[in-house]
Amino acid sequence: MTGSRSVAGLCADILAGAAPGAGDLEALLRAGDEAPLVFAAAREMRSRHSGDAVYLYGFVYFSTYCRNACAFCFYRADNDECPRYRKTTDEVVEICRDLASSGVVLLDLTMGEDPVLLDDPATLAELVAAVVDETGTPVMVSPGVLPEQALRELRRAGADWYALYQETHTRELYDRLRVGQPFERRVAARNAARSAGLLVEDGLLTGIGDTPADRAGSIVAMREAGWEQVRVMTFVPQAGTPLEDVRPAGDADELLTIACLRLAMPDRFIPASLDVDGIAGLERRLQAGANVVTSIVPPTVGLAGVSQAELDIDEGHRTVHGVLPHLRRLGLRPAGVDEYRARMAAVRGTASGPSAG
Numbered sequence: 001m002t003g004s005r006s007v008a009g010l011c012a013d014i015l016a017g018a019a020p021g022a023g024d025l026e027a028l029l030r031a032g033d034e035a036p037l038v039f040a041a042a043r044e045m046r047s048r049h050s051g052d053a054v055y056l057y058g059f060v061y062f063s064t065y066c067r068n069a070c071a072f073c074f075y076r077a078d079n080d081e082c083p084r085y086r087k088t089t090d091e092v093v094e095i096c097r098d099l100a101s102s103g104v105v106l107l108d109l110t111m112g113e114d115p116v117l118l119d120d121p122a123t124l125a126e127l128v129a130a131v132v133d134e135t136g137t138p139v140m141v142s143p144g145v146l147p148e149q150a151l152r153e154l155r156r157a158g159a160d161w162y163a164l165y166q167e168t169h170t171r172e173l174y175d176r177l178r179v180g181q182p183f184e185r186r187v188a189a190r191n192a193a194r195s196a197g198l199l200v201e202d203g204l205l206t207g208i209g210d211t212p213a214d215r216a217g218s219i220v221a222m223r224e225a226g227w228e229q230v231r232v233m234t235f236v237p238q239a240g241t242p243l244e245d246v247r248p249a250g251d252a253d254e255l256l257t258i259a260c261l262r263l264a265m266p267d268r269f270i271p272a273s274l275d276v277d278g279i280a281g282l283e284r285r286l287q288a289g290a291n292v293v294t295s296i297v298p299p300t301v302g303l304a305g306v307s308q309a310e311l312d313i314d315e316g317h318r319t320v321h322g323v324l325p326h327l328r329r330l331g332l333r334p335a336g337v338d339e340y341r342a343r344m345a346a347v348r349g350t351a352s353g354p355s356a357g
Helices: 007-015 022-029 032-050 089-102 121-135 147-158 171-177 183-195 212-225 252-264 278-286 318-327 337-350
Strands: 053-063 108-110 137-141 162-163 197-206 231-236 270-271 292-296
Touching: 007 022, 007 032, 007 318, 022 212, 022 252, 053 089, 053 318, 053 337, 089 108, 089 121, 108 121, 108 162, 121 137, 121 147, 147 183, 162 183, 171 183, 183 197, 197 212, 197 252, 197 337, 212 231, 212 270, 231 252, 231 270, 252 278, 270 278, 278 318, 292 318
Parallel strands: 053 108, 053 292, 108 137, 137 162, 162 197, 197 231, 270 292
Antiparallel strands: none
8 A cells, every 4th residue: 555544544445455564554553542443443354364263372481591681581691680490391291281271272382592401402392292292282382593403303393383583673673682693593593493384473572662663664574474473562671681771661552563463464363462461451452453362371380471470470360261251351252272273274374475584
């Protein structure tokens, strides 16, 4: 689309089949008081492609050790204020068994770039195989940058997904966030994961000095790459990091970005994360067009969140039981594993784009 259009006109054109360009997306990201029009269009687009189904993801942050120095992350290598632990395979399998029986359709096995585990990548593949064998549930692995051979081993072990977030596709901003980590290295790892047969998730961080133009550019880059799951999260300032004094942002930019992701990539998996505002922010994100609930964490097993290490976890709010009333209130329902597998297959079949990241 080209030329100047109103927010209502842009939404109508997109719902009629037009593909929004970066300028269109930037205009929608600046919708301001007209944001409800964008959210309504995103919900309509979600309904056309996902119906009333929502996919619930369990989250197992099994190692909080990391070799990196990301400016935004609580678990950066030199932060002494964050909890450190490394769960055993038996502990992870037990947690995953309970999550699977509770109704999640995917198990997200997440770690920092733990040098102990990355020095022996076969251990990670063995962990994935143990979880798949025990639960029969789809698995996402979020281990940081891995070489192509390790990614192939994860796929052979039964992993379905590889998650690796760029955070921003604006290189100057990226360099400030992911200190000492080449931009191209993360792009290459996602491309290698696709070559290995894994579905791929990319994601954005907002509230860290990004502009609507930055976010629009990232949405276009992820659409061109054809990643099967795309996400955005609001930055939460973390103690002990270079960005700890940044004033927390509200969720307005995140919500509009979720909606624009949906309008730009109608059939993708797009998460509403419980790891920013907890259960209190779930309905707003679903109303913006998300069709996944991520960061479901069981209480009392000693797991941390990423942006919010403790929020709503021990209270049991970040469980399937805690999420279901919110889905019902919005006329949505949790999908089962078989339905999720069918949806994964459908999305895999429509993904396109060779290598943009």
